[in-house]
Amino acid sequence: DIVMTQSPDSLAVSLGERATINCKSSQSVLYSSDNNNYLAWYQQKPGQPPKLLIYWASTRESGVPDRFSGSGSGTDFTLTISSLQAEDVAVYYCQQYYSTPITFGQGTRLEIK
Amino acid sequence: QVQLVESGGGVVQPGGSLRLSCAASGFTFSSFGMHWVRQAPGRGLEWVAFIRYDGSNKYYADSVKGRFTISRDNSKNTLYLQMNSLRGEDTAVYYCARDGMADSRRGNYYMDVWGKGTTVTVSS
Numbered sequence: 001d002i003v004m005t006q007s008p009d010s011l012a013v014s015l016g017e018r019a020t021i022n023c024k025s026s027q028s029v030l031y032s033s034d035n036n037n038y039l040a041w042y043q044q045k046p047g048q049p050p051k052l053l054i055y056w057a058s059t060r061e062s063g064v065p066d067r068f069s070g071s072g073s074g075t076d077f078t079l080t081i082s083s084l085q086a087e088d089v090a091v092y093y094c095q096q097y098y099s100t101p102i103t104f105g106q107g108t109r110l111e112i113k
Numbered sequence: 114q115v116q117l118v119e120s121g122g123g124v125v126q127p128g129g130s131l132r133l134s135c136a137a138s139g140f141t142f143s144s145f146g147m148h149w150v151r152q153a154p155g156r157g158l159e160w161v162a163f164i165r166y167d168g169s170n171k172y173y174a175d176s177v178k179g180r181f182t183i184s185r186d187n188s189k190n191t192l193y194l195q196m197n198s199l200r201g202e203d204t205a206v207y208y209c210a211r212d213g214m215a216d217s218r219r220g221n222y223y224m225d226v227w228g229k230g231t232t233v234t235v236s237s
Binding site for chain 1: 133148157158159160172174175208214222223224225227228229230
């Protein structure tokens with residue numbers, strides 16, 4: 001199974017500042033035949049289901065604010081929130097879909113400093 | 114609008130069974146693979162199972178293989194999860210989620226639409 005490890009486990013950032021969450025996979029999730037990274041990011045607010053933010057490592061889902069961006073390739077990925085808003089307080093998860101079983105990172109809790 | 118609504122959760126004794134349902138609306142259900150994902154209290158997300166859009170391929174997490182069965186009825190726009198031999202560690206909120214790629218032979222990609230979840234508690 002591919003193990004997904006996020007860092008940090010929790011993060012406190014001031015409003016308007018940049019937030020960066022990292023995700024590392026135990027093996028590459030870059031599929032050579034299509035040159036896509038099989039990596040997604042989700043946001044989960046308390047009492048709500050997860051919400052898809054980013055897929056193919058850097059493609060923003062429709063309706064997601066452009067302050068959210070994804071980057072990286074192979075085994076190392078980053079979710080960046082360019083200017084933190086109060087409504088961004090949530091737990092963020094990365095997920096690989098390169099191989100079965102699908103696996104998620106353990107989550108990163110983002111709070112306001 | 115696109116919507117998934119889970120039902121069938123509840124309290125069950127260890128060793129018991131439960132069947133979850135997920136009613137889909139607002140999109141062509143028969144064109145999309147579907148997932149079940151669970152979240153134990155205070156814990157992270159765990160993928161449980163996937164079924165291809167036509168029901169021909171199914172995949173399971175090792176933790177549920179042989180105990181849970183995913184199925185679908187495209188005529189009723191409904192996804193199911195039959196859970197047998199339930200254990201305490203199966204206690205969780207169970208979400209159904211739509212696979213992000215329509216009409217995919219491979220399936221099992223990211224999840225672009227999620228239901229609100231149904232709670233399963235396994236306890237004596």
